[in-house]
Amino acid sequence: MRRANVLLAAVAPALAARGWPVHPHAPALHAYVHVPFCRRRCYYCDFPVSVVGDRPQAARDAVERYLEPLQREIRAVASCERAPGAPPLQTIYIGGGTPSLAPASAIGEILAELRSAFGLADGAEVTLEMDPGTFDEASLAAFIACGVTRASIGVQSFDAARLTAAGRAHTVDDAAAAIACLRRARAVGALRSWSLDLIGGLPGESAASWDDTLRAAIAARPDHVSVYDLTVEPRTAYGRRMAAGTLRNLPSEEASADMYRAASALLGGAGYEHYEVSSYALPGHRSRHNGGYWRNAPFFAFGNGAASYVRGVRFSRPRALGAYAAYVGEYERRGHGAQQLDGEHVGPRDWLLETVMVGLRRSDGLQLDELARAFGRRAALECARALAPAEARGLVVRVPPDPTAAAAAAAAAAPPAPNDDDGALLGSVRLSAPDGFLVSNDLLSDLFVALAECPLTPALDSLMLVDASAAVR
Numbered sequence: 001m002r003r004a005n006v007l008l009a010a011v012a013p014a015l016a017a018r019g020w021p022v023h024p025h026a027p028a029l030h031a032y033v034h035v036p037f038c039r040r041r042c043y044y045c046d047f048p049v050s051v052v053g054d055r056p057q058a059a060r061d062a063v064e065r066y067l068e069p070l071q072r073e074i075r076a077v078a079s080c081e082r083a084p085g086a087p088p089l090q091t092i093y094i095g096g097g098t099p100s101l102a103p104a105s106a107i108g109e110i111l112a113e114l115r116s117a118f119g120l121a122d123g124a125e126v127t128l129e130m131d132p133g134t135f136d137e138a139s140l141a142a143f144i145a146c147g148v149t150r151a152s153i154g155v156q157s158f159d160a161a162r163l164t165a166a167g168r169a170h171t172v173d174d175a176a177a178a179i180a181c182l183r184r185a186r187a188v189g190a191l192r193s194w195s196l197d198l199i200g201g202l203p204g205e206s207a208a209s210w211d212d213t214l215r216a217a218i219a220a221r222p223d224h225v226s227v228y229d230l231t232v233e234p235r236t237a238y239g240r241r242m243a244a245g246t247l248r249n250l251p252s253e254e255a256s257a258d259m260y261r262a263a264s265a266l267l268g269g270a271g272y273e274h275y276e277v278s279s280y281a282l283p284g285h286r287s288r289h290n291g292g293y294w295r296n297a298p299f300f301a302f303g304n305g306a307a308s309y310v311r312g313v314r315f316s317r318p319r320a321l322g323a324y325a326a327y328v329g330e331y332e333r334r335g336h337g338a339q340q341l342d343g344e345h346v347g348p349r350d351w352l353l354e355t356v357m358v359g360l361r362r363s364d365g366l367q368l369d370e371l372a373r374a375f376g377r378r379a380a381l382e383c384a385r386a387l388a389p390a391e392a393r394g395l396v397v398r399v400p401p402d403p404t405a406a407a408a409a410a411a412a413a414a415p416p417a418p419n420d421d422d423g424a425l426l427g428s429v430r431l432s433a434p435d436g437f438l439v440s441n442d443l444l445s446d447l448f449v450a451l452a453e454c455p456l457t458p459a460l461d462s463l464m465l466v467d468a469s470a471a472v473r
Contacts, residue, residue: 005331007439011120012030012135014178015180017361019161019357020100021295021296021351021374022296022297022298022376023295023369024293024298024311024312024351025298025311025312026047026297026298026300026347027082027083027086027087027088027219028081028297028298028299028308028309028310029087029088029090029092029298029299029434030090030091030092030093030297030299030300031089031090031091031092031114031118031291031299031300031301031302032092032093032094032095032289032299032300032301032302032306032308033070033092033093033094033095033110033114033301033302033303034048034096034097034301034302034303034305034306035053035063035066035094035095035096035097035098035099035101035102035110036048036049036050036066036096036303036304036305036321037049037052037059037062037063037096038050038051038052038096038097038098038101038136038167038169038201039051039052039054039059039098039101039131040053040167040169041113041237041435042166042167042168042206042239043165043166043167043236043237043238043241044166044167044231044232044236044237044238045231045315046197046233046235046236046239047096047097047305048304048305048319048320049096049097049323050062050097051249052101052321054169054252055103055240059101059102060102060103060106061100063102063106064106066160066303066321067109069324069325070110070302070303071110071113072107072328072332073302073328074110074113074114074117074302074337075086075113075117075301076328076331076332077117077302077310077330077331078117078118078301079141079313079335080331080335081269081300081310082117086118087119087121088118088119088120088121088124089114089118089119089121089124089300090121090124090125090288090292091122091124091125091126091127091288091289091292092111092114092120092124092125092126092127092289093129093289094107094110094127094128094129094148095127095129095152096128097126097129098129098130098131098134098154099129099130100128100129100130100131100134100135100139100143100195101131101187102133102147103126103308104142104143105144105432106141107128107143107148108145108146108147111126111147112147115147115293115304116433120147120301121229123127124149125149125150125192125193125288125289126147126148126149126150127148127149127150127151127152127195127287127289128143128148128150128151128152128180128392129151129152129153129154130151130153130154131153131167131170131178132153132154132155132170132174132175132177132178132179133168133170133171133174133178135178135181135402136177136437137184137185139161140182140185140191141185141190142182143295144185144190144191144453149191149192149193150189150191150192150193150194150195150226151182151191151193151194151195151196152194152196152197152226153175153178153182153194153195153196153197153222154197154393155175155178155189155196155197155198155217155351156168156197156198156199156202157180157198157199157202157205157213157345157387158172158175158190158213158216158217159205159209159213160172161204162202162204162209164211166199166202167237170220172263173274173405179196179220179222182194182222183220183221186223188290190391193224193285194222194223194224195223195224195225195226195287196222196224196225196226197225197226197228197300198213198214198217198219198225198226198227198228198263199227199229199230200227200228200229200230200256200259200260200263201250201251201255201256201259202230203231203247203248203249203250204249205251205259206251207255207258207259207262208419210262210263211266211411212261214266215261215266217267217316218266218270218437221287222248223281223282224280224281224282224286224287225267225272225278225279226234226278226279226280227260227263227267227280229256229259229260229278230256232247232250233385233422235247239245239337242284246308248293250282257354257438261434261435261438262298263280263434264433264437265434267280267468268433273286273363274363274433275362275363275364275436275438276294276361276362276438277361277371277440278291287391288338293308293358294358294359294361295358295359295360296351296355296358296359298310298311298352301317301375303324304317304318304319304321304324305318305319305324306325307318308339309346310339312345313339313342313343313344313345313346314343315339315342315343316344320356320426333407342455348375348456349408349451349456351375351423352371352374352379352451352456353448353451354453355371356371356383356444356465357444360370360430360431360440360443360444360447362430363430363433364428364430365397365399365428365430366383366428366429366430367428367430368380368383368384368426368428368429369401369425369426371383372426375456375457376455376456377457378454378455378456378457379451379457380426381426382402382450382451382454383429383447383450383451384398384426385449386446386447386449386450386451387443387446390436390439390443391429392471394432394435394436395431395432395435395436395439395443396430396431396432396436396443397429397431397432397436398427398428398429398438399428399429399430400427401425401426401427401428403425405424406412408417417445417456428459431443440443
């Protein structure tokens with residue numbers, strides 16, 4: 001296993017550049033860090049967060065206590081999981097929670113620990129989640145000085161009534177002040193990029209109020225916009241109210257779908273590419289960190305409740321802070337075994353289904369010829385067949401192969417396994433935006449049924465190792 005990790009470390013960036021499905025045992029080039037503290041819990045939130053109230057000192061004290069097990073986990077994981085010679089991290093995402101409640105010194109300590117343990121590539125994307133009302137120009141400058149290159153701000157709505165209905169801690173004026181700070185930092189080049197989050201379908205949302213929120217977001221001119229549809233989870237305040245029959249004024253499914261279409265139309269008309277189900281970006285500003293998730297690439301994760309995907313194992317840490325601290329001690333004693341026993345092992349069929357699922361979230365879609373090389377031609381043909389009815393309805397777009405690019409890729413790649421079918425090139429498939437994206441879950445269900453019994457040719461193991469051997473000779 002150790003030799004395989006060394007070989008994969010050498011070849012992973014080249015394979016990723018080709019667009020191959022990323023192997024579950026490839027080295028992780030991305031890291032997520034969870035900072036769980038919030039001023040209050042929003043009514044829709046099911047994340048592992050700890051409420052610290054509005055006193056800044058309470059947040060600082062909570063963060064300082066949390067840093068000790070967090071830094072220990074980073075060091076222990078680097079010792080157990082990082083292969084010798086592995087490439088440095090390409091992205092770091094510090095999420096929460098509300099990481100901007102932490103002092104810049106704490107964010108700096110986290111980033112310094114990650115740099116020391118894993119390395120950080122030149123030009124790496126380092127994102128910090130921020131909430132309006134939790135930072136000003138001075139604290140933003142301090143975060144940037146620590147190494148933050150990208151901010152993601154949770155505005156959610158520009159309608160004061162919707163913010164109150166969602167239990168948000170900030171006001172519309174707070175959002176305006178925060179956006180002004182980010183725009184100034186971006187204008188002078190201190191910040192490379194910033195993103196703005198919105199939630200559609202909040203209680204009481206109308207087509208008119210949603211239109212106003214979208215236009216306010218466009219006027220702010222962020223580099224990236226994420227638009228999420230409200231999901232009511234059982235363990236949230238909304239979930240409890242729904243169970244009691246007291247959650248009223250939720251937009252209908254049809255109204256929510258219309259809001260999704262409106263977002264796609266307005267943002268697209270303003271120059272934003274709808275490049276993933278929930279994501280829009282100006283040219284050159286796609287989220288590189290989230291792009292790793294959508295390529296199904298392995299990633300490290302640290303902190304309570306954080307879920308990682310390393311060496312073919314998906315593992316979620318305990319949500320409660322005390323249980324998380326105990327887990328860190330156990331991991332220090334047992335190493336990777338602590339995750340091997342309790343984690344979810346990704347097998348060849350899991351890998352195929354996950355690759356298809358995340359691939360169809362992107363406007364780039366699924367490269368069927370690459371899928372065939374990784375899993376066997378039958379799997380790629382089954383994908384195309386299962387999506388054909390949706391293609392006839394305009395929900396799926398079939399893109400013919402580019403013979404020139406395909407020939408170049410084939411010449412650069414190792415030859416197919418002997419049992420692979422050398423049939424005609426298949427091209428790619430993608431969901432149409434917005435209507436295909438809207439029914440992505442239904443289409444994925446059809447795909448999963450079609451692929452459940454499909455025979456696989458998991459040839460990518462040998463192909464990657466052949467390439468890696470050549471790379472390190």
